[in-house]
Amino acid sequence: MHGGTLIFINALLSFLSSFAFLFAYWIQPRLVPPRSLLCWCIAYLSFAVGFAVLMLPAFDIEPPGMPLFGNLLIDVGAALNFVAIVLYLKRPRSELWVLLPAALLALIEAGYVLSHFENMRVMVGLGCAARGILTVAAALALWQCNDPSRRPVARLAAAIHGVWALMLLSRIAWWLFNPAAEVTFDPTTAFGLTTRLVLTCAITPCFLWMLARQLDAELLRYASRDTLTGLANRRVVWEQGQARLTQAARQHRAMALLIIDVDHFKKVNDGWGHAAGDAVLAAVARALAGAASDGDLVGRIGGEEFLVLPAHPGAALALAERLRAAVAGLQIAVEGGAVLRCTISVGHAETRDGSGAWQRLVNEADRALYAAKQGGRNRVVSVAITASQGADGGAAVAPA
Numbered sequence: 001m002h003g004g005t006l007i008f009i010n011a012l013l014s015f016l017s018s019f020a021f022l023f024a025y026w027i028q029p030r031l032v033p034p035r036s037l038l039c040w041c042i043a044y045l046s047f048a049v050g051f052a053v054l055m056l057p058a059f060d061i062e063p064p065g066m067p068l069f070g071n072l073l074i075d076v077g078a079a080l081n082f083v084a085i086v087l088y089l090k091r092p093r094s095e096l097w098v099l100l101p102a103a104l105l106a107l108i109e110a111g112y113v114l115s116h117f118e119n120m121r122v123m124v125g126l127g128c129a130a131r132g133i134l135t136v137a138a139a140l141a142l143w144q145c146n147d148p149s150r151r152p153v154a155r156l157a158a159a160i161h162g163v164w165a166l167m168l169l170s171r172i173a174w175w176l177f178n179p180a181a182e183v184t185f186d187p188t189t190a191f192g193l194t195t196r197l198v199l200t201c202a203i204t205p206c207f208l209w210m211l212a213r214q215l216d217a218e219l220l221r222y223a224s225r226d227t228l229t230g231l232a233n234r235r236v237v238w239e240q241g242q243a244r245l246t247q248a249a250r251q252h253r254a255m256a257l258l259i260i261d262v263d264h265f266k267k268v269n270d271g272w273g274h275a276a277g278d279a280v281l282a283a284v285a286r287a288l289a290g291a292a293s294d295g296d297l298v299g300r301i302g303g304e305e306f307l308v309l310p311a312h313p314g315a316a317l318a319l320a321e322r323l324r325a326a327v328a329g330l331q332i333a334v335e336g337g338a339v340l341r342c343t344i345s346v347g348h349a350e351t352r353d354g355s356g357a358w359q360r361l362v363n364e365a366d367r368a369l370y371a372a373k374q375g376g377r378n379r380v381v382s383v384a385i386t387a388s389q390g391a392d393g394g395a396a397v398a399p400a
Contacts, residue, residue: 004055006190006193006194007051007054007193008051008055009197010047010051010193010196010197010200011047011048011051011052011055012048013197013200013201013204014044014045014047014048014051014077014200015044015045015048017040017044017047017200017204018040018041018042018043018044018045018047018048020208021037021038021040022037022041024037024208025037025038025041032088032211032214033087033088033090035087036084036085036087036088037084037088039080039081039083039087040081040088040207042080043076043077043078043079043080043081043083043084044077044081044200044204045077046073046074046076046077046080047073047077047200049073050070050071050072050073050074050076050077051070051074052070053066053069053070053073054066054067054070054071067118067123068109068110068113068118071109071123071127072106072109072110074127074131075102075106075127075130075131078130078131078134078135079099079102079103079134081134081138082096082099082134082135082137082138082141083096083099085138085141085142086141088210089142089144089145089146089147089154091141091144098133098134099134101130101133102130102133102134105126105127105129105130105133106126106130108126109122109123109126109127109130112126118184119183119184120175120183120184120185120186121175121181121183122183123186124171124172124175124186124188125172125176128168128169128171128172129168129172131168132165132168132172135161135164135165136161136162136165138158138161139159139161139162139165140158142154142155142157142158142161143155143158147214147217149213149214149216149217150210150213150214150217153209153210153213154206154210156206157203157206157207157210160199160202160203160206161203163195163199164195164196167191167192167195170188170191171188171191171192174187174188223235224236226285226300228278228282228285228300229281229282229285229286229300230285231285231288231289231298231299231300231306232297232299232300233299233300233301234299234300234301236297236299237297237299237301237307237309238358240297240309241257241307241309241358241362242358244309245351245354245356245357245358247354248351248353248354249353249354249355250354251354252353252354253313253353253354254313254314254350254351254352254353254354255313255351255354255361256309256310256313256316256348256349256350256351257309257310257316257348257349257350257361257362258307258308258310258316258319258320258346258347258348258365259301259305259307259346259347259349259365259366259368259369260288260305260306260307260308260323260344260345260346260347260369261304261305261306261344261369261373262280262281262284262304262327262342262343262344263343263344263345263373263377263378264377265277265280265303265304265342268280268342272334272336272338272340273335275334275335276334276335276338276340279332279333279334279340280332280334280340280342281300281304283332284306284327284330284342284344285298285300287323287326287327287329287330288306288308288323288326288327290326291319291322291323291325291326292308292319292323293310293311293312293315293319294311295311295312296308296309296310296311296319297311307362308320308323313350316348317348317380317382320346320348320380320382321380323344323346324343324344324346324378324379324380327342328341328343328344328378330342343378345372345373345377345378345379345380345381346372346379346380346381347365347366347368347369347370347371347372347380347381347383348365348380348381348382348383349361349362349364349365349368349382349383349384349385350382350383350384350385351384352384352385355385356385360385361385364383364385367383368381368382368383369381
C-alpha cells in the first residue's frame with residue numbers, strides 16, 4: 001500500500017481508538033482507574049495527531065521539522081500507552097523508570113535532527129529504540145497481569161506488543177546492515193506503518209475486551225458475594241448446600257452445617273450505630289474466613305447470621321469451636337476510639353448418611369443455635385439427624 005494511505009489509515013484508527021477510550025472514561029466504571037482510560041485516550045490521540053502531521057507533505061505543507069515533530073508525538077503516544085497499562089493493572093509505579101531512557105533517546109534524536117538534518121538512519125534508530133523500550137516494558141507488564149479474569153486477554157495483548165517490538169528491532173537492523181543506504185529516505189516506512197496498523201486493529205480491541213471481562217467478573221462477584229463482608233451470599237450458600245447434600249446422599253456419607261449468630265448484635269447497633277454494626281460484621285466475617293479450612297464454604301445468610309459448610313463433616317465440631325474462639329478474641333475499633341468485643345453462638349447439625357432435605361438440616365441447625373442462645377451464648381450446640389427419624393421427627397440437641 002502507498003505510504004500516504006497507510007499513514008491516513010493509521011491516523012484514522014488511532015483517532016477512533018482515542019474516541020473509544022474517551023467513551024469508556026465518560027462512562028467511568030467504578031472498578032477501572034479512570035486515569036488509565038484518560039491516558040489511553042490521550043495516547044491514541046497523540047498517535048493520531050502524529051500520523052496526521054506526517055501526512056501534511058501530501059498536501060504540500062512542509063514546514064521545517066514536521067517529520068521530527070510527528071515522530072515525537074508517536075513516541076509520546078507509546079509512553080502514555082505504557083503509563084496507562086501500569087495504571088490500569090495497578091503495577092508498581094517503580095516500573096515507570098523505563099520512561100527515562102526512552103525520553104533520553106527521544107531528546108538525542110531531536111537534538112541531532114535540529115542541529116544537523118533529518119537523517120533517517122538516526123531518526124529510525126533512535127526513534128525505534130525509544131518505542132521498543134516502552135513496548136517491551138508494556139508487554140512485560142501485561143504478561144504479569146494478576147487478575148484471572150483478564151490474564152488470557154492481557155497475555156494476548158502482551159504477545160502483540162512483542163510482535164511490535166520485533167518489528168521495531170527489524171527496522172533498526174535494516175539500517176545497521178545497510179550502511180550505504182540513502183539517509184534522506186526510509187524504505188522501511190511502509191513495513192512499519194503496516195505493522196502499526198495491524199497493532200492498532202488488534203491491541204485496542206484487546207484493551208476493551210479486558211475492560212469487558214473485568215466488568216463481567218465484577219458483576220458475577222456482586223451476584224455471588226455479600227457486599228459488606230465479601231463472603232458468599234445466601235443464594236450461593238443455598239445452592240452449594242443443596243448440591244453437597246444431594247452428593248452426600250448419593251454416596252451415603254455425612255453432611256454437616258454450622259449456623260452462626262453474633263450475640264447481642266442489636267445492642268451494638270442501638271448503642272454504637274449502624275456503622276459500628278457494619279464494622280463488627282466485617283470483622284467477624286474476616287475472623288470466620290481466616291479460621292476456616294480449605295474447602296469450607298463460609299457465607300452470610302442475612303443480618304448477623306452466617307452459615308458454614310464444612311468440607312470435612314467429621315471435623316465440623318472442631319471447626320465450630322475454632323470459629324467461636326477466633327471471634328471471641330477480636331478487638332474491633334469503631335468510631336470515637338472505642339474498642340468492641342463480641343461473641344458468637346453456633347448451631348451444628350449433621351446428617352450421618354446424607355438423608356433428609358436441605359431445609360430440614362437448616363431447621364435443625366437453627367434449633368441448635370436457639371439452644372445455644374438459651375444456654376448462655378458464646379457456645380456451640382450440636383444436633384445429629386439419622387435416617388430413622390421422620391420428616392417431622394425431633395433430634396437430640398446437646399452442647400458440643
